Amino acid sequence: MDERRVSLLFWTGSWDDAAMSADNLSHVWFKVTDLEVASGEGSWVTTTSGERYLDFSGGIAVTSTGHSHPHVTAAIAEQAKRFVHAQANVYTHDLMQPLAARLAEITPDGIDTFFYANSGAEITEAAVKLAKQATGRPNIIVFQGSFHGRTHQAMAMTTSKTVYRAGHAPLPSGIFIAPYPNVHADDLQDEIARALAGFDELLTSVTAPSETAAVIIEPVLGEGGYIAAPPTFLEAIDRRCKEHGMLFIADEVQCGFGRTGKMFAIEHYEIEPDVVCMAKGIASGFPFSALGTRRELDDRWPTGSHGGTYGGNPIGCAAALATIDVLGADGFLDDVNARGTQLADGLRRLQEQHPALVRVRALGLMIAAQFDTATRTSAIVSHCLREGKLITMTAGAAGTTLRFMPPLTVTADEIDLALAALDKALVDVVPS
Numbered sequence: 262m263d264e265r266r267v268s269l270l271f272w273t274g275s276w277d278d279a280a281m282s283a284d285n286l287s288h289v290w291f292k293v294t295d296l297e298v299a300s301g302e303g304s305w306v307t308t309t310s311g312e313r314y315l316d317f318s319g320g321i322a323v324t325s326t327g328h329s330h331p332h333v334t335a336a337i338a339e340q341a342k343r344f345v346h347a348q349a350n351v352y353t354h355d356l357m358q359p360l361a362a363r364l365a366e367i368t369p370d371g372i373d374t375f376f377y378a379n380s381g382a383e384i385t386e387a388a389v390k391l392a393k394q395a396t397g398r399p400n401i402i403v404f405q406g407s408f409h410g411r412t413h414q415a416m417a418m419t420t421s422k423t424v425y426r427a428g429h430a431p432l433p434s435g436i437f438i439a440p441y442p443n444v445h446a447d448d449l450q451d452e453i454a455r456a457l458a459g460f461d462e463l464l465t466s467v468t469a470p471s472e473t474a475a476v477i478i479e480p481v482l483g484e485g486g487y488i489a490a491p492p493t494f495l496e497a498i499d500r501r502c503k504e505h506g507m508l509f510i511a512d513e514v515q516c517g518f519g520r521t522g523k524m525f526a527i528e529h530y531e532i533e534p535d536v537v538c539m540a541k542g543i544a545s546g547f548p549f550s551a552l553g554t555r556r557e558l559d560d561r562w563p564t565g566s567h568g569g570t571y572g573g574n575p576i577g578c579a580a581a582l583a584t585i586d587v588l589g590a591d592g593f594l595d596d597v598n599a600r601g602t603q604l605a606d607g608l609r610r611l612q613e614q615h616p617a618l619v620r621v622r623a624l625g626l627m628i629a630a631q632f633d634t635a636t637r638t639s640a641i642v643s644h645c646l647r648e649g650k651l652i653t654m655t656a657g658a659a660g661t662t663l664r665f666m667p668p669l670t671v672t673a674d675e676i677d678l679a680l681a682a683l684d685k686a687l688v689d690v691v692p693s
């Protein structure tokens with residue numbers, strides 16, 4: 262073992278010493294920037310060298326109320342003074358039920374029972390375990406281009422990029438991949454019919470309905486490129502689920518909690534899901550996730566067959582309750598929609614001047630700008646960071662989609678700053 266690793270094992274120094282040892286960190290993390298951040302406030306982060314950046318990554322759609330919202334940090338601090346850990350098997354702490362009651366108010370009709378964990382992957386895995394137990398069936402259908410997490414089961418359900426799966430085989434079995442319609446097809450109705458025919462073929466030739474526990478789908482593909490499912494497609498899938506007794510699981514880890522301008526993206530559709538997966542924006546960045554379902558389904562999940570040491574953490578519950586206070590305030594979602602429209606309109610104006618910007622997709626503040634090539638997209642992301650002090654990320658396997666996921670508290674001025682940074686990048690990177 263090299264000297265530095267040994268010295269860390271027996272480390273007695275301060276956190277400042279630790280910051281000097283960046284090479285002790287795993288290289289498995291893919292890095293969007295090389296910034297070292299010291300603090301965050303609202304839509305902004307400040308680096309250790311004192312530079313301020315406008316953070317339109319939102320910590321990958323997590324900082325719903327912005328960095329360190331005072332109402333959320335006060336709730337976290339208050340709870341930390343009372344107790345940090347209250348293990349859910351050992352006792353029920355006094356924020357678990359209040360949070361479940363609030364979630365029952367804001368989740369789609371019929372969802373009234375909640376299980377808590379810590380991350381998105383844990384909650385999509387929990388949804389699969391519940392579905393198998395509640396239906397007595399083994400298989401799951403997912404959709405091409407979706408992302409459900411990086412643990413083994415979640416990875417087997419993820420097809421947004423090969424990098425997540427490559428080198429990790431064998432993956433868990435019993436996952437079947439249905440086609441997702443190309444929403445930009447010339448004849449969208451024809452394309453939807455093709456995707457539904459592919460789904461039906463899966464049921465007739467690969468996994469019979471009697472063997473299929475659930476369908477899990479992101480109402481808006483997140484990592485797959487910020488692509489909203491066409492309503493006729495999603496509603497037809499839901500009808501097939503109801504007809505065959507397969508559960509409809511909405512993975513709202515990225516698109517939930519106000520991101521699309523409604524509390525949950527599934528509210529854009531005429532669908533009552535059986536299970537809703539929530540994480541990311543739910544607690545403004547405190548690691549917390551929740552599964553919502555109907556009591557009668559939860560009753561078929563044998564007690565003791567699932568759980569976790571940290572799920573339902575009291576600080577996480579406090580952060581989630583405070584986040585819901587902010588997101589549920591009168592007019593909050595109207596503001597999200599107004600800011601979303603402002604950003605999408607601004608992007609469409611840029612599109613008129615810059616042919617390299619080929620498409621804009623927008624639902625609330627879940628917004629994508631698609632460019633003509635991956636090289637150009639990456640140059641634009643770098644320019645925005647370097648010159649515009651604007652943090653953005655890409656999405657989708659092609660690498661041509663730049664996604665915007667600012668805090669839902671973003672201001673009109675901040676949207677203008679981001680648009681100006683992108684405009685400058687387009688002028689410099691794509692000379693006319």
Ligand code: PLP
Pocket residue numbers: 321380381382383385408409410411479483484512513514515516540541
């Ligand atoms: N599901 C969706 C739709 C996601 O976007 C993500 C993460 O990006 C996950 C699940 C996994 O969440 P986590 O990274 O918290 O495990």
